């Protein structure tokens with residue numbers, strides 16, 4: 667009797683395997699909406715507080731994160747904080763962009779004293795400083811996994827109110843000590859092509 671039951675179960679095994687494989691495939695495909703779509707792009711035209719175009723930032727999604735390519739002109743020579751902010755607005759003034767883009771409720775800065783290898787390792791929108799040459803131009807490439815160009819994940823730049831990128835007057839200290847990055851000297855709403 668038990669031998670026959672075993673035989674029946676054995677004959678069902680291929681069907682069970684196919685069913686399990688199918689479910690796994692479905693789960694992988696839906697990916698919880700968190701699988702990046704390599705090749706997605708976005709761009710932000712940077713403007714000065716007077717509304718003059720002073721540069722552009724290009725974004726490109728890869729499987730591991732987002733490549734950020736920046737070209738800015740008209741800056742004071744030296745370091746400037748370069749940070750993605752939580753609202754896709756630069757008008758009526760740059761305060762409209764809100765605070766740093768912070769999808770995980772983290773502390774600011776890559777080297778904040780609270781950082782213990784958990785979610786406190788900086789805001790999703792925190793990026794390294796850019797440095798302007800004596801002619802006021804700056805060129806910088808970054809790679810970050812703190813944001814995504816896909817819609818859906820909580821670190822998406824295209825959430826309900828969008829995102830903007832801002833160049834600040836002074837360099838960021840990355841969370842070490844008192845940070846005062848001064849005025850917002852350039853702002854650009856991040857848009858899909």
Ligand SMILES: [Zn+2]
Pocket residue numbers: 749766773774775788789791792
């Ligand atoms: Zn921050």
